[in-house]
Amino acid sequence: MPKYVPRIHIVLYQPEIPDNTGSVGRTCVAVGAKLWLVRPLGFHVDDYHLRRAGLDYWQHLEWQVVDDWQALDACLPQSKRWYFSKKGVVAYTKAHFSEGDVLVFGSESKGLPDEMLRDGHQQCLRIPTRSAVRSLNLSNAVAVAAYEALKQCGDVRS
Numbered sequence: 001m002p003k004y005v006p007r008i009h010i011v012l013y014q015p016e017i018p019d020n021t022g023s024v025g026r027t028c029v030a031v032g033a034k035l036w037l038v039r040p041l042g043f044h045v046d047d048y049h050l051r052r053a054g055l056d057y058w059q060h061l062e063w064q065v066v067d068d069w070q071a072l073d074a075c076l077p078q079s080k081r082w083y084f085s086k087k088g089v090v091a092y093t094k095a096h097f098s099e100g101d102v103l104v105f106g107s108e109s110k111g112l113p114d115e116m117l118r119d120g121h122q123q124c125l126r127i128p129t130r131s132a133v134r135s136l137n138l139s140n141a142v143a144v145a146a147y148e149a150l151k152q153c154g155d156v157r158s
Contacts, residue, residue, distance in 0.1 A: 010102075
């Protein structure tokens with residue numbers, strides 16, 4: 001069987017809500033992305049809500065849990081990273097995505113750490129919303145960004 005090569009990588013940095021992570025996993029299956037979860041997690045990976053939100057797609061998901069950011073760096077050393085944050089200045093539609101890119105999202109309550117955003121400031125992107133909304137739900141933000149990345153890389157493939 002040929003080795004799985006994801007179109008893009010989706011990283012959830014310290015996610016807290018299993019339902020969101022399950023929904024993100026489902027999106028990853030739909031677009032051909034690998035899901036990376038960076039500890040600490042706000043749930044157990046065998047959590048009922050995680051699997052329920054991912055439905056029967058979880059068995060098709062390529063995913064990996066890493067202990068910290070350094071471990072992720074070791075697994076994806078050459079990949080270009082895009083950091084999604086409400087603090088980003090560049091709209092996600094202005095980025096130039098390529099296959100193999102890494103889309104990084106923070107936890108539901110804290111987002112990404114400021115030092116991570118400073119280090120990657122040139123790749124810090126935002127999804128514009130009206131001022132009445134603080135931020136999008138994590139799983140919605142991942143879906144919006146993932147489909148834009150794939151639109152730029154070519155259509156979703158099986």
